[in-house]
Amino acid sequence: xxxxxxxxxxxxxxxxxxxxxxxxxxxxxxxxxxxxxxxxxxxxxxxxxxxxxxxxxxxxxxxxxxxxxxxxxxxxxxxxxxxxxxxxxxxxxxxxxxxxxxxxxxxxxxxxxxxxxxxxxxxxxxxxxxxxxxxxxxxxxxxxxxxxxxxxxxxxxxxxxxxxxxxxxxxxxxxxxxxxxxxxxxxxxxxxxxxxx
Numbered sequence: 001x002x003x004x005x006x007x008x009x010x011x012x013x014x015x016x017x018x019x020x021x022x023x024x025x026x027x028x029x030x031x032x033x034x035x036x037x038x039x040x041x042x043x044x045x046x047x048x049x050x051x052x053x054x055x056x057x058x059x060x061x062x063x064x065x066x067x068x069x070x071x072x073x074x075x076x077x078x079x080x081x082x083x084x085x086x087x088x089x090x091x092x093x094x095x096x097x098x099x100x101x102x103x104x105x106x107x108x109x110x111x112x113x114x115x116x117x118x119x120x121x122x123x124x125x126x127x128x129x130x131x132x133x134x135x136x137x138x139x140x141x142x143x144x145x146x147x148x149x150x151x152x153x154x155x156x157x158x159x160x161x162x163x164x165x166x167x168x169x170x171x172x173x174x175x176x177x178x179x180x181x182x183x184x185x186x187x188x189x190x191x192x193x194x195x196x197x
Contacts, residue, residue: 001041008095009099014103017033018032018033023045023052026038026049026052037064037065037066037086037102037106038053038063039068039098040065040066041067041070042067049067050080050083050156054156062084064105064106065080065084066086066088066098067080067087068089070091070092071090072090074120074150075150075151078156079152081117081120081124082147082157082160086104086105086110086111087105087115088117124147137175137179141171144168144172148175148184149192151188175187
């Protein structure tokens with residue numbers, strides 16, 4: 001993949017600053033090139049890049065990230081949103097779409113509403129007006145439940161919604177109580193049955 005990217009971008013205004021084959025190498029590269037936009041797969045060197053980037057964001061300034069992935073797995077899209085990724089480009093979309101995403105992120109712009117990551121954001125923050133009046137959850141609890149159903153951890157949900165992990169834990173407990181379920185899995189099943197995702 002790297003050689004294909006290098007060849008494609010050689011005649012463009014985008015410079016490939018470094019190549020990292022593990023989260024550690026990527027972090028070192030970003031320290032040497034702090035203005036870089038990180039283009040990464042969801043796993044690198046067998047490690048979960050969502051976790052690595054999330055941990056970096058807690059310790060220092062989060063890098064600008066674009067995921068270049070094989071599939072539009074809804075959970076991965078939600079996790080990308082949780083770490084404020086600039087875009088999520090499928091490899092099948094082509095390098096011209098990746099190029100456009102890099103330029104857009106460099107300008108500080110969000111992806112347009114038709115991009116998969118934008119569609120996922122809309123779904124995760126959607127209001128409760130589509131639900132019947134019998135739904136016992138508040139708008140914020142529905143947002144948390146949607147993230148729970150996508151498989152995000154409390155920490156990832158907190159990052160995505162801009163609230164503390166302790167507040168997320170409280171919301172999750174309220175959700176479990178109001179839905180009369182025992183755990184997150186049962187709550188996720190409820191969310192899927194009620195077409196919240």
